[in-house]
Amino acid sequence: MHYVTINGGGLGVVINHELIDLQTASISLGLALPCTDMWGLIDAGSEAQLEVENVARQAHERRIAGSPYEPQKVTSALPHLRRNVFCIGKNYADHAAEIADKMGISADLPKYPIVFSKATNTLIGPLDTIPLHAGVTRKIDYEGELALVIGKAGVNITKQDAWQHILGYACYNDVSARDLQKRHGQWHLGKCLDGFGPMGPAITPTYGQALSNDTRLTCKVNGEVRQDATLAQMIFDIPTLIATLSAGITLEVGDVIATGTPAGVGMGFNPMRFLEPGDEVEVAIDGTLPLTNTLAKTKT
Ligand code: MG
Numbered sequence: 001m002h003y004v005t006i007n008g009g010g011l012g013v014v015i016n017h018e019l020i021d022l023q024t025a026s027i028s029l030g031l032a033l034p035c036t037d038m039w040g041l042i043d044a045g046s047e048a049q050l051e052v053e054n055v056a057r058q059a060h061e062r063r064i065a066g067s068p069y070e071p072q073k074v075t076s077a078l079p080h081l082r083r084n085v086f087c088i089g090k091n092y093a094d095h096a097a098e099i100a101d102k103m104g105i106s107a108d109l110p111k112y113p114i115v116f117s118k119a120t121n122t123l124i125g126p127l128d129t130i131p132l133h134a135g136v137t138r139k140i141d142y143e144g145e146l147a148l149v150i151g152k153a154g155v156n157i158t159k160q161d162a163w164q165h166i167l168g169y170a171c172y173n174d175v176s177a178r179d180l181q182k183r184h185g186q187w188h189l190g191k192c193l194d195g196f197g198p199m200g201p202a203i204t205p206t207y208g209q210a211l212s213n214d215t216r217l218t219c220k221v222n223g224e225v226r227q228d229a230t231l232a233q234m235i236f237d238i239p240t241l242i243a244t245l246s247a248g249i250t251l252e253v254g255d256v257i258a259t260g261t262p263a264g265v266g267m268g269f270n271p272m273r274f275l276e277p278g279d280e281v282e283v284a285i286d287g288t289l290p291l292t293n294t295l296a297k298t299k300t
Pocket residue numbers: 087088089143145174260261
């Protein structure tokens with residue numbers, strides 16, 4: 001079961017490659033729908049989410065309001081962000097090593113999670129074009145990541161309780177302007193250009209259960225596998241990240257956490273392989289729907 005936002009803003013669900021329009025389904029079935037869009041679903045909490053899933057299952061079984069899922073039928077799962085995306089830097093050892101000499105930074109593994117944020121202007125959805133920002137950057141790189149969406153607010157969350165606060169997960173691309181990231185001695189400018197945070201197409205619920213350490217993440221550029229790792233390779237696991245981020249900072253419903261990227265980013269190659277205009281980047285993670293975006297061909 002995957003939660004999606006259908007083009008036009010309505011709430012949808014994908015089950016077994018079938019996209020169900022929940023508004024249409026609820027009317028046909030004569031069932032109440034507790035919410036009609038993604039933010040409504042997130043704000044409504046877990047009981048309402050189960051009601052929505054009940055509508056989706058009945059529609060799926062009775063073949064009501066469904067059509068084959070295709071990425072062009074949906075938009076960004078989250079129509080907008082309410083707050084900056086919390087991001088984790090250097091959370092895979094081999095990625096920390098591959099960028100150390102290129103960025104002129106230490107190759108030592110972090111003792112504590114490195115945290116930065118991406119501003120709300122970065123969010124784009126599946127199949128949206130990543131802007132070229134010609135004249136601003138010439139070194140655009142990809143970072144395939146697993147993003148978490150918070151479903152239950154909390155502060156000082158323990159590792160033990162972490163998964164209870166997570167609604168689900170999604171594919172994410174922490175697009176980065178490496179020249180800005182290096183030149184300015186901090187990450188904000190290089191990480192926050194408009195459209196540099198593709199996410200989705202789905203938020204896949206986890207129902208309070210931990211994702212398996214075997215969950216695999218891959219990132220392809222024009223069909224070539226560049227990144228391939230499992231969650232077991234994270235330096236700081238997801239409960240540790242939730243505990244760290246929520247220490248003295250309230251995590252709000254709908255907050256997004258990008259959990260870091262494994263080795264294989266363009267900057268890690270010799271010579272470096274930054275994205276070229278028109279390149280297609282696909283981030284895929286076991287159990288959720290893959291995310292594909294193309295870098296613009298012309299100045300945008
Ligand atoms: Mg990243």
